[in-house]
Every structure is written in structure tokens, then in C-alpha cells.
Amino acid sequence: MIEGILIGLTTAITPFNLMMVVAGCLIGTLIGMLPGLGPMSIIAIMIPVAIGIGDPTSALILLSGVYYGAIFGGSTSSILLNAPGVAGTVATAFDGYPLARKGQAGKALTIAAIASFAGGTIGAVLLMIFAPALSTVALLFHSAEYFALMVVGLSAIAAFAGTGQVAKALMMTILGLMLGTVGEGALSNTPRFTFGMMELQSGFSFITLAMAMFALPEALFLVMNPNRAATGDGGKISGLRISRAEARSIAPVIGRQSIQGFFIGVLPGAGATIASFLGYAVERNIAKGAEQEEFGKGSLKGIAAPESANNAACTGSFVPLLTLGIPGSGTTAILLGALLALNVTPGPRLMVDEPGVFWTVIISMYLGNLVLLVLNLPLIPYIAKILTIPRTFLIPFILFFTLMGSYLGQNNSTELFILVGFGVIATFLRFADYPLAPLLIGFILGVMLENNFARAMQLYRGFDFVLERPMTLGLLVLAVLLVVLPSFRSYRARKRAEGVADGD
Amino acid sequence: MTLDRWIALAFITLCCIYGYAAFFTMDDQLPPILRRNPVWPSTFPKILTVLGLIAGFVILFGSKRAAGDAKKDGAIDLTRLGNYHVGQALALIALMVAYAFTLRPFGFVGATISFLLIGSLVLGERRFHIMIPVAAIAAVSIWYLVQEVLGIFLRPWPAMFM
Numbered sequence: 001m002i003e004g005i006l007i008g009l010t011t012a013i014t015p016f017n018l019m020m021v022v023a024g025c026l027i028g029t030l031i032g033m034l035p036g037l038g039p040m041s042i043i044a045i046m047i048p049v050a051i052g053i054g055d056p057t058s059a060l061i062l063l064s065g066v067y068y069g070a071i072f073g074g075s076t077s078s079i080l081l082n083a084p085g086v087a088g089t090v091a092t093a094f095d096g097y098p099l100a101r102k103g104q105a106g107k108a109l110t111i112a113a114i115a116s117f118a119g120g121t122i123g124a125v126l127l128m129i130f131a132p133a134l135s136t137v138a139l140l141f142h143s144a145e146y147f148a149l150m151v152v153g154l155s156a157i158a159a160f161a162g163t164g165q166v167a168k169a170l171m172m173t174i175l176g177l178m179l180g181t182v183g184e185g186a187l188s189n190t191p192r193f194t195f196g197m198m199e200l201q202s203g204f205s206f207i208t209l210a211m212a213m214f215a216l217p218e219a220l221f222l223v224m225n226p227n228r229a230a231t232g233d234g235g236k237i238s239g240l241r242i243s244r245a246e247a248r249s250i251a252p253v254i255g256r257q258s259i260q261g262f263f264i265g266v267l268p269g270a271g272a273t274i275a276s277f278l279g280y281a282v283e284r285n286i287a288k289g290a291e292q293e294e295f296g297k298g299s300l301k302g303i304a305a306p307e308s309a310n311n312a313a314c315t316g317s318f319v320p321l322l323t324l325g326i327p328g329s330g331t332t333a334i335l336l337g338a339l340l341a342l343n344v345t346p347g348p349r350l351m352v353d354e355p356g357v358f359w360t361v362i363i364s365m366y367l368g369n370l371v372l373l374v375l376n377l378p379l380i381p382y383i384a385k386i387l388t389i390p391r392t393f394l395i396p397f398i399l400f401f402t403l404m405g406s407y408l409g410q411n412n413s414t415e416l417f418i419l420v421g422f423g424v425i426a427t428f429l430r431f432a433d434y435p436l437a438p439l440l441i442g443f444i445l446g447v448m449l450e451n452n453f454a455r456a457m458q459l460y461r462g463f464d465f466v467l468e469r470p471m472t473l474g475l476l477v478l479a480v481l482l483v484v485l486p487s488f489r490s491y492r493a494r495k496r497a498e499g500v501a502d503g504d
Numbered sequence: 505m506t507l508d509r510w511i512a513l514a515f516i517t518l519c520c521i522y523g524y525a526a527f528f529t530m531d532d533q534l535p536p537i538l539r540r541n542p543v544w545p546s547t548f549p550k551i552l553t554v555l556g557l558i559a560g561f562v563i564l565f566g567s568k569r570a571a572g573d574a575k576k577d578g579a580i581d582l583t584r585l586g587n588y589h590v591g592q593a594l595a596l597i598a599l600m601v602a603y604a605f606t607l608r609p610f611g612f613v614g615a616t617i618s619f620l621l622i623g624s625l626v627l628g629e630r631r632f633h634i635m636i637p638v639a640a641i642a643a644v645s646i647w648y649l650v651q652e653v654l655g656i657f658l659r660p661w662p663a664m665f666m
Binding site: 048052167168170171174175177178181185188190192193195219220223224225390391392393395396397399400403404407408411413416417419420423424428429431432433434450453454457458461462 | 506507508510511512515518522525530533534538541542543545546547548549552555556559560562563566588589590592593596597600601603604605607608616619620623624627628629634635638642646650656657
């Protein structure tokens with residue numbers, strides 16, 4: 001591990017890579033503050049730039065910086081305008097916005113910055129400790145286990161989708177898998193499901209799908225519902241200091257939620273959003289008396305808990321990404337696509353084949369969090385002013401960058417029509433409260449899933465691999481349980497609710 | 505029937521089309537040598553078809569949404585669609601399609617300036633002395649970044665002017 005850390009340090013602290021960290025954090029923060037654009041959208045937009053760099057290490061450092069910056073940027077808009085830039089910072093608005101309305105926006109932003117820094121840093125430490133261990137275990141996996149593990153990952157996405165959302169998440173996952181089968185596959189050079197259209201010969205573009213699923217619907221929602229991004233006075237920031245008593249009060253909260261958030265982030269499908277809400281709920285429940293009453297009205301703990309949890313979860317989601325090649329969240333799913341585009345194959349061999357990439361990314365996480373803290377605190381008053389841009393200018397630019405992200409990847413106008421079409425479909429899906437992250441994850445994992453499935457079938461001449469390899473069977477059983485148990489709990493909860501209603 | 509069930513029904517229809525292609529058209533083109541494999545290119549799609557139909561029917565015929573599932577803050581209420589700027593959204597969608605059509609004939613800079621200007625107009629902006637410079641600076645800046653910095657060809661103007 002020490003050798004790896006040294007490798008990471010020598011690479012991460014080169015002038016160019018340091019510039020990438022700073023640039024990524026700044027870009028992520030600025031764009032992340034814009035209501036409607038989350039880290040998935042921002043990273044998707046930045047992928048063409050990252051690919052243009054050429055060096056996978058530098059590209060990933062840039063994207064990681066954008067990732068952390070976007071999370072913090074979303075927190076800023078959550079606090080100042082009650083308009084979360086990302087889903088993972090919705091919980092921050094519960095207490096951040098009320099505190100800002102009390103005239104303590106500076107304090108709220110400061111606590112958010114400190115909690116984010118602590119959560120991200122603790123997460124990086126845990127990542128450094130657990131990633132190699134997971135990698136060692138992962139070497140025991142073969143194609144059959146990889147197939148089963150990916151099934152578990154996709155099932156976990158459905159399991160954590162929320163009460164009553166399991167079926168919808170599963171449907172979206174399957175839709176993503178279907179989209180992944182379009183075009184020429186690894187099994188055969190015969191194009192599948194193209195229906196004679198040459199434009200589909202290569203399948204759907206990952207970037208186009210990412211843009212259509214996240215950036216475009218958000219922008220359209222902003223257009224239709226102006227209140228979603230209410231304007232406000234974002235220029236007046238004061239009171240950045242926090243007292244010693246306040247620091248002692250939030251320190252245990254940050255410690256607890258950083259650890260909890262990290263392990264939630266490690267679970268495929270459970271991302272920053274779930275971690276932040278869970279962190280908020282836990283701290284609210286264990287608070288006593290007046291402290292509990294303060295939640296929802298400007299509690300400092302209510303800001304620190306989700307902020308540390310979501311940043312730690314973001315770091316935790318890198319564990320399955322880097323060591324197993326399985327995205328732990330929607331954002332890491334996009335990062336996975338970027339890595340593949342840069343000819344880097346994440347997985348247990350990453351540490352062995354390309355240790356520079358692996359350890360440099362980890363070290364850059366420390367640097368990224370430090371950069372965020374050092375740069376953003378003094379820049380907060382000025383960063384907030386970007387939120388004063390009228391929506392009549394802001395929204396066209398969001399749409400423009402969405403279109404460019406797709407066009408630059410393919411240099412084909414047809415891709416734009418596909419983008420708009422998928423974007424409209426995604427908007428309807430969001431109207432009906434269908435989760436879209438499972439669709440993208442299914443799309444990305446689909447190719448790998450099918451390849452491992454086919455390889456296992458060929459090796460064992462059929463489905464015998466399920467019974468002949470105990471780990472595979474165990475993982476598949478776990479996958480079934482992950483889908484069935486939440487559904488059963490949801491069903492039982494509804495029955496109980498109906499029973500109570502009848503009783504009333 | 506609620507929107508989510510309509511979508512489930514549409515998904516079932518998609519699965520039927522997808523499944524028809526997988527079950528009845530794909531294997532005909534398979535070379536004889538590949539038919540000896542335990543897995544064919546259509547195997548995975550067939551599995552997905554079955555799973556998709558199951559998921560779709562679960563949603564289509566599943567229990568109704570609980571009364572406690574309130575709308576999220578800031579979400580669109582479909583029962584009051586008239587209260588939202590649907591027309592503006594549709595206009596912007598049409599504008600994006602037009603942008604795709606004009607990107608090559610007008611060139612990147614021309615098409616982008618037009619897109620940003622018309623987009624702001626659709627949303628109600630009328631300050632041309634701000635709109636035009638902002639759009640022009642943005643279009644030229646992005647073109648320079650993409651073509652000159654990243655090395656990706658992006659024709660700035662119509663071919664007749666180059």
C-alpha cells in the first residue's frame with residue numbers, strides 16, 4: 001500500500017495533474033450550482049474534454065474533481081435558494097435554507113464546506129483501506145461470478161429505489177439492458193435490433209443516453225415550472241465563522257455519517273442521495289429534546305449530516321468501480337463509460353495492470369477535497385452570484401451544452417435527433433416517477449453482463465455454471481432476495497396502511 | 505389509468521416488438537457453425553423479453569399508489585398541466601430539432617447563435633443588447649475550445665463562406 005501511495009503522490013502532484021484537480025473542482029462547483037444540472041450531467045458534459053486529454057490518469061483526476069465540485073455546488077444552491085442542484089443535496093436544503101433565511105447563510109455554507117471536506121477525506125481513507133481488500137477477494141471471481149455479481153448490482157439498484165419503486169426500477173433496468181443490445185455485439189458481427197437503420201449499427205451512444213436521461217429532462221422541468229428555481233438574493237453572505245461549541249456539536253455527526261455514508265456508497269445502486277437522506281434521518285432520530293425540534297428549522301446538525309454522508313458515499317461508490325468494474329452509482333456509471341472510452345478497464349486487475357491510475361485517483365481525492373475547502377470558502381460570495389443569472393439566459397445555455405455533449409461524441413447530427421427523442425421519453429418517465437439511473441446503469445452493464453453470461457455458458461455448455469459454482473448460486477439467490485424482500489415489505493406496509501384506514 | 509401504467513403498457517408493447525425480433529427473425533441469419541454454441545446472439549434478448557414482460561405486467565396490474573405518496577416538492581402536477589409553461593417547453597424541443605437540422609447548413613457558430621437567441625426569446629427575454637453579444641461570445645468560445653484546443657473538427661460557417 002505504501003508503494004501505491006507513493007506512486008499516486010508522484011503522479012497526482014505533477015503540475016498538470018494539480019491543474020486538473022483545481023480546474024475540475026472549479027468547473028464542477030460552478031456548474032453544480034446551476035439548478036437542474038447534477039453531477040451526472042456535468043460529468044457527461046465533461047467527458048469529451050477528458051477524452052481529449054488522452055491520458056486516462058489525468059482525465060480521471062479531472063472528472064473526479066468535477067464530481068466533488070458538483071456535489072458541493074449543489075449544496076450551495078440548496079442552501080441559498082432552496083433549489084438543490086443535485087438529488088444528493090436535497091436533504092441539505094431541509095435545514096440549510098431555513099438557516100440562510102435567518103440571515104446565517106455564511107454559517108450554513110461554512111458548515112457544508114467543512115462537512116463535505118471531512119466526509120470526502122474520511123471516505124478516501126476508508127477507500128484506501130478497503131479497496132485493496134476487495135480487490136484481493138475479487139481475484140477469486142470468474143466470468144460466472146462476474147455475471148452473478150452484476151445481476152446483484154442491478155438488483156441492488158432496484159432494492160434501494162425506495163418503497164413502491166422496485167418494480168419501476170427493475171423495468172428501467174431491463175430497458176437499459178435492452179438498449180445495450182442494439183447494434184453489433186461481441187458475440188457476433190451481425191447487427192441486432194437495428195431494423196435496417198445504418199445509424200444504429202454501432203448502437204446507442206453512452207453520452208447521448210446520459211444527456212437524454214438527466215440533463216434534458218431537468219432543463220425542460222425548469223422551463224415548465226419556474227418556481228422550481230426561485231430567484232433570490234444570493235450576493236449577501238456573512239457570518240462565515242462557527243464557534244467552538246458548534247464545532248464540538250457537529251464533529252460526532254460528521255464522524256458517524258462519514259462512515260455510514262461510505263459503506264452505503266459501496267453498495268451498488270445506493271448513492272449519495274440515499275446516504276444523505278439516511279444520514280439526516282439517523283441524526284434527527286438520535287437527537288434529544290430541543291436539538292431534535294431544531295431539525296427542519298435551521299439545525300447545524302441537519303446540515304452536517306447529509307453533507308458528510310453524501311460526500312463519503314461518493315467516495316464509497318468508487319470501491320466497486322475501481323476494484324470490480326461495477327458502478328456504485330449513476331455518476332460512477334458515467335465514469336465507467338469514460339474509463340472504457342479511454343481504454344482503461346476497471347476491475348480487479350486495475351491495481352496490477354495500471355497501478356498509476358488506481359492510486360493517483362485515490363490521492364487526488366484528498367487533493368480535491370482540500371482544494372474545495374481552500375478555494376470555495378473565500379469564493380462563496382462570488383460563486384453565489386452566478387445564481388442571479390436570469391433563467392431566460394440560463395436555460396438555453398443548459399440545453400446548448402446538452403446538445404454539444406452529444407454531438408461532439410459522435411459528430412453526427414442524427415445523434416441530436418436521438419438525443420431529443422430520448423429526452424422527451426425520459427421527461428415522460430419522470431412525470432410518472434420512474435427512476436432513470438437504473439436505465440443508464442443497465443445500459444452500461446448490459447454489454448459486460450451479456451459477455452460474461454455468454455462466456456460462462458460456453459465454458460459450462462449451458463446453465464450448469466449456476467449449480468457448479470457455489471458463489472455464483474449464492475449471489476443469484478442474493479439478487480432474488482434483494483428484489484423480493486423490498487417488494488414484500490412494500491406490499492405488507494400497504495396492507496397495514498389499508499387495515500389502519502379501515503379501522504379508522 | 506395513470507401515466508405510469510400507460511408507460512408500463514408501452515413498455516410491454518416494446519417488449520413484444522423486441523421479443524418478436526429476438527424469437528422469430530434473429531436466428532435465421534445465424535451461421536451453422538454458431539448454432540452449435542450453447543448461447544446465441546438472441547439468447548440474452550430472449551431472457552430480457554421475458555423479464556421485461558414480467559416487470560411491465562407487475563406495474564400494469566400492481567396495487568394502486570398509496571395515498572401517502574405525495575408529489576415531490578417542485579415536481580410537475582399532471583392534473584394541473586395548464587399551470588405550467590408547456591408551450592415554452594415544446595417550443596424549445598422544436599428548437600433543438602431545428603438546431604440539429606441547421607448545424608451543418610449554417611455551420612456551428614451560425615446555428616449556435618441562432619439557437620441561443622431564439623431560446624431566450626421563447627422564454628420571454630427581449631434585451632437584445634445583452635442577448636446578441638452573449639450568444640456570439642459563447643458560440644465562438646466553444647468553437648475555439650473544441651476545434652483549436654481539442655482538435656475536433658467543427659465547421660464554424662456554411663461551406664459557401666469557406
